Amino acid sequence: MNKEDQYMTAFGFSRVPRRHLLLFAALFGSTVESAEATTLTVGAIDANGMACTLADAIVAADNNISTGGCPAGSEDDTDIIELTGDVILAEALPEVRSYCSPEPDPCAESVQTRITINGHGHSIARSRDPDTPEFDLLTLFALCGEGIFMPPPIVMLNDVVLKHGQTGISLKVATLGIECPPELELVNSRITDNSGDGISARFASMRLTNSVIESNGGRGIGGYATDIHLTDSTVAHNADRGVSALGGLPFYERRGVLSVTRSTLAGNTGGGVELAGLHATLVNSTVSGNGNTKTTGGGIHVIPSDSSDEQPVTELTLINTTVSDNVAELGGGVYRDSGEHRIFIDRSTVINSILADNTGGDCMSAPGTTRIAFSGQNLIEDGGCFDPSYSNPPLIGDPKLGPLEDNGGPTLTHALQRDSIALNRIAFIHDVNGNPLGCEGTTDGVTAGVVTDQRGVSRARPGDDFCDIGAFERAFPSAAGECKNGGYRKFGFDRLGQCLRYLTQRKTQSH
Incomplete structure (x- = not known):
């Protein structure tokens, strides 16, 4: 058994069927046939009358060899796969990997795979035939360790729907101390109705823009030691947590981060967000209608993470975020666990945000947790998570939120009603030249970056130099x-x- 076989066996990853891929014929000994970017059109017929399938296009782009009716991909540029219709799969697609040469040393010389799939609104879906086995729709894989390195693939999906698989997209890494995260980017895309997670990732990186992860049988997004960035996106109605972001163990260099910007997590049965061992920031976002009466942290659950040192390993920052209508046995809005290990340190900061209308408490902290830091002006309807010694206690009372609905912008929001106590509570700061800097208290208690609300509506308007609390700015x-x-x-x-x-x-x- 060679070194790559040993790595593959040790980490439990199986090879793609040879009839799909002939992967190692490509990895070990094939010559690269193309050096310029290639466009591979699924459904196109070549000179020999062979059709280019999506599976063949992935192999051709991944390994830079002509496959089926598809031309060879390029070595140096991003290959483009164009869908011309829905793709119905009876078996799994080949894994997306990177070209790796065995000589002179295993994978010392390698070519990174870069693929963009333009869907034009079409679907990649597992067949609904009852005899079709379960499988993940798309898998990105990287292998790295001493003596062997497969550069992580970079894949972008644009205007694609992935549905009816086991996991929509799986990002996998077999690693021994070397960081080689595969990268996934979703733009204007949707992952829906898969029996398991929408996206499952380990030691990876993903960026979602104007995309939707909904109605999956597991988590919307599950990440371990993974960078997760959501912008103008929705994670909704998944059977488990909307987003589960867990940091790597202390001996791994990669912990991962969670960044949620102008996005909505709504109606996820298991809860909105859970996090441990990493830094999570939610800005101009809405967490609404998540959870159930048997869970903890219906909207946001901060869970303990063991650490080998006394440095903070879990940080949660909410900035102009609305957490509403979530449900839990403990902490319907936000719940912060303490765990059994006192080494664990949790730093949570709430800035100009609303926690209200949650069942099971708007904000709760288990005994032994550190105090939440409040900055700017916050509103917590039931007054949870603070005590009278705080220098800037939040407002207490009903913010009078409207229902979660289309109020403009790419995602659903809770509008502030005209008599809400959350209106005009925060000064909007300009520099000496009159340029907008943002709502007071956003960073270090002074200024910074939040100049619009979740929908993109300006926080500062003529005659009104005050920001509203939460993700929605009531403009006129x-x-x-x-x-x-x-x-x-x-x-x-x-x-x-x-x-x-x-x-x-x-x-x-x-x-």
């Missing part, structure tokens, strides 16, 4: 055109007529 129209074509929603109005009446009243009051 200045002209009838801003109310039309559904624009009234972004100003918190239920109907077009309400928006137009507001303008009429303002005009009357100004005369």
Whole structure:
């Protein structure tokens, strides 16, 4: 058994069937046939009358060899796979790996695989035939360790739907102390109706933009020692947690991070977010309607992580985030566990955020946890997670949130009603030249970066230099055109007529 076989066996990863891939014929001895970027069109017919399938296109792009009816991929550039229709799979696609030469040393010379799949709205789906076995739809794999290194593949999916698999996308790494995370980027894409996780990743990196992970039978996204970045995206109605982000053990260099920006996690049965052993930041985001009466931390669950030192290993930062309508036995909004190990340190910071209308408590901390740091102006409806000694205690009371709905922007939000106590509570800061810096308290109690709300509506508007608490900024129209074509929603109005009446009243009051 050679060294790569030993690594593969030790880490429990099986090879792709030879009839799909002929992978090691490509890895060990094949010549590279193309040096420029290649476009591979699924469904195209070559000169010999052979069709280019998605499986063949992945092999051709991955290993830079002509496969089936597909031309060879390139060695140095990103190969483009174009879908021309829905792809129905009866068996798993080949794993996406990187080209690795065995000479002079195993994988000393290697070529990194870069693939973009443009879906044009089409689906990659497991067949619904009852005889079709379960399998993951797409797998990215990297192998690295002493004496062998397979560069991690980089894959982007644009405007693609992945559904009906076991796991939608799986990112796997077999590693011995060397960091080689495969990279996944989803743009305008959707992963839905898979029997397991939407995305499952170990020692990897993923970035989702304008994408949706919904209605999967496991977690929406599960990551171990993985960098997870969500922007303008939705993770909703998954059977387990929406996002589970767990940091690597202390002897691993990679801990991972979780970054959620202008995104919504909603209706996930197991809970919204759980995290341990890494730094998680939620900015201008909404965590709503997650959890159940038997769980802890229906919206956000901060769990203990053993550490070999006394440095903080888990950090949670909420900035202009709304956590509402979540359910749990303990900590419907946020629950912070203590665990049995006093080495564990949790640093949680809440900045200009709303925790309200949660069943099981808006914010709860187990005995032995450190105090939450509050910055700016927060609102916690039931007053949880603070005591009278705090220098800047949060507001207590009903923020009067509207239902989770389309208020404009790419994701659903809770609008602030016109009589909400969360309105105009935070000063908006400008520099000496009048340039917007953001809502006061965002960073180090002063300024920073939050200049719009979750929908992209400006926090500072003419005549109003104050920010609202939470993810939604209640803005007001200045002209009838801003109310039309559904624009009234972004100003918190239920109907077009309400928006137009507001303008009429303002005009009357100004005369």
